[in-house]
Amino acid sequence: MHFQISDQLIQKIQYLIETKDDEELLLHLEDIHHADIAEIITELSLDEATYLVKLLDSEKTSEALMELEEGVRERILDKLSAREIADELVEMDTDDAADIMNELSPELQKQVISEIQDEQHAEDIVELLRYPEDSAGGLMAKELVRVKENWSVTGCMTEMRAQAENVTRVHSIYVVDHKNHLKGRLSLKDLLTASSDANIRDIYIPNVDYVNVHTEGEEVARIMQKYDLEAIPVIDEMRRLVGRITIDDIVDFIKEEAERDYQMAAGISEGVEADDNIFKQTRARLPWLLIGMFGGLGAAGIISGFQDTMSVFPKLLLFVPLIQATAGNVGVQSSAIVVQGLANGSLKGNIIAKRLVKEVSLALVNGLCIALIVFGISHFGFGTSFRESISVGIALIAVILLAAMIGTIIPIILDKNKIDPAVATGPFITTSNDVFGILTYFLIAKAILGF
């Protein structure tokens, strides 16, 4: 039963758009879920996509628009009039509408708002635009079910019926006093199982989690995950209930966070999307490559500082790439584990010292294995002298130990100084390990070979 997009379907739709066979087109798309409509739109040309958006019911396209990638959506919105955008926004929940508005120019925002007939909806959207996108205020929706503490269960059911019409999904019912101060919540289950002559005051749960409009999105995600919440109410500075955040918005948020961390580890900043332009991509990537470049030049400086050694033991140079690769890999492994531990909160307090001891022991085990293999291959394979091979092996162990320590400690230091430790993974840790690794290698070789 799951929808599967196919080339035939796309071709059929393109043909129907070309021949302007609106009736057939509507028939074809009638039963398709808005998330699938979004998939179809992505496969069409901009003109075809715009044609479809204008043709279909805005109830359907408004949801499809939300599913599109930002770049695709922006190009389609560019082709719509303020009036047409307003029609889409009216069908959306306020949080989605505010997200779309954030993508428009200030002038267009004003025009669109003036085209929205439903004044309350327009006011709600304008209110949400006041908050930073990543704050609880920017994430929340205004739609929610709100009951007063002095109502009866029966009265509450009647009132809820009316309110539920405007809310896509009822998660929790929030209980407020006459000043709209948040008092607690009521689960639908409690309401269903309560006797009908009970009073809301007697059955609501006063101990409710909430966040403030200014709470950061990351903190909202942490609280909702920790306490397994599907929705959380948002209050303003006066403790008044002003909105709620639902878990589906937080799922998107968590995914975006994970993608950003992943990119950061790969040396890409700014949360670039694959379809961003070359200028933006360069800005996100080049700085990290320059860090690597300066590291490489530093390594060149170190090698040229050991020129005497080079002329006596030229074979030592063969193993520079090996030393560098191993130092980089070990450092990235250690830092990734630490960064994850810091991110999910499992790494704190007295565990940090234990962690360092463990990483170092682990490095020792791995280092011994690798050093033994390399010793064998360099001595018997590359004909390196026994003493040279021994120094390569010992240097490898030292380099691995050092890399593990740097990889463990740097993220912890950054975290303590309130810098996102994710920046420490990827090129940053690789580069510092490259440089320290090569320096250690030559120092140890020099000490052992005694020149």
Next chain:
Amino acid sequence: MHFQISDQLIQKIQYLIETKDDEELLLHLEDIHHADIAEIITELSLDEATYLVKLLDSEKTSEALMELEEGVRERILDKLSAREIADELVEMDTDDAADIMNELSPELQKQVISEIQDEQHAEDIVELLRYPEDSAGGLMAKELVRVKENWSVTGCMTEMRAQAENVTRVHSIYVVDHKNHLKGRLSLKDLLTASSDANIRDIYIPNVDYVNVHTEGEEVARIMQKYDLEAIPVIDEMRRLVGRITIDDIVDFIKEEAERDYQMAAGISEGVEADDNIFKQTRARLPWLLIGMFGGLGAAGIISGFQDTMSVFPKLLLFVPLIQATAGNVGVQSSAIVVQGLANGSLKGNIIAKRLVKEVSLALVNGLCIALIVFGISHFGFGTSFRESISVGIALIAVILLAAMIGTIIPIILDKNKIDPAVATGPFITTSNDVFGILTYFLIAKAILGF
């Protein structure tokens, strides 16, 4: 109002445990959320933690146990009798209970099951244990609200009241026929707004998303996210409704997936946890280090193959670390973007060719910047001759182009061959880029310097 764990609180609790002041202890922990109890338990010694788990109401500890990290939970369960474990499981939803059972030995599983008084609950748990942990069957819970299509709205409300008692959270009401075949669903909102003499048959939504017990977890996560579902029903081979999966379990799943991908990119396989033992950690990490090691030895082979060049232009060797670092960094950047695009489905069909063109253009821009800087520094800083510096610069551009292409193509090829492209990031891509990069460097230098 948010709970903040503190050293004083921990010390107080440790003191109360030591003096066995159960009454005071219960009073202190009464109002603390189970997720916070879990945080407290993590800070205690094993004996203290066990004392607390045995003392507190199993309604509270069962939920706290689920929040603990697997390693901590295992150690505590080890200290409990089969009877005590059974008491915890009775309080849990079946999916959580099955997860715990999966962590026990087969003999202990049998003992625990025989200690569970509620036969239906025991049967449900045993049923869930039959499915692989990462399948829909392994993720689902048996608790759900189920109504028959021929019931009236009033009858349905009465029946639901009874069923809701056993369900922690009511997401959706599922509609089945007399053979328990899934027919559709009913939102609580629809039920609330329906007239009480209506029939379920007239108001339910027949078009319901569902998954099969054998559907893989990853696919369940994809469907639930794509269609913004908070719960999805699970059917068996006979189309009978057997369970449901809720979004909170999927959030955990998505996070675990993201962590695995992140670790893979850092060269750690198997989804290791920070507190796994050294043997397991070595098994997850050493293979990747060995890949890097063999790459390094390959590079050593290449360098020794160009020994003639080395003796005439020894300064070329200074820039080997730079070439290697740059090739690695560029490759990881390109592959990370491609792997993410493949994972979130934005990269497919005709976009792939466009992507390659873009990555190459981007590489050209970055390559030109870096080559210019390196040319300047090597010529004026390291006193490398003009022709040598030119060959380093040109080689750098070539290496960056090659690395971008390898980084883009390898994940796509793996994906086409149904291999998780995430393995292509990290050490794998770095190592191949190291080797190809160094080879390209020497070949270009040789061609330009003409020896």
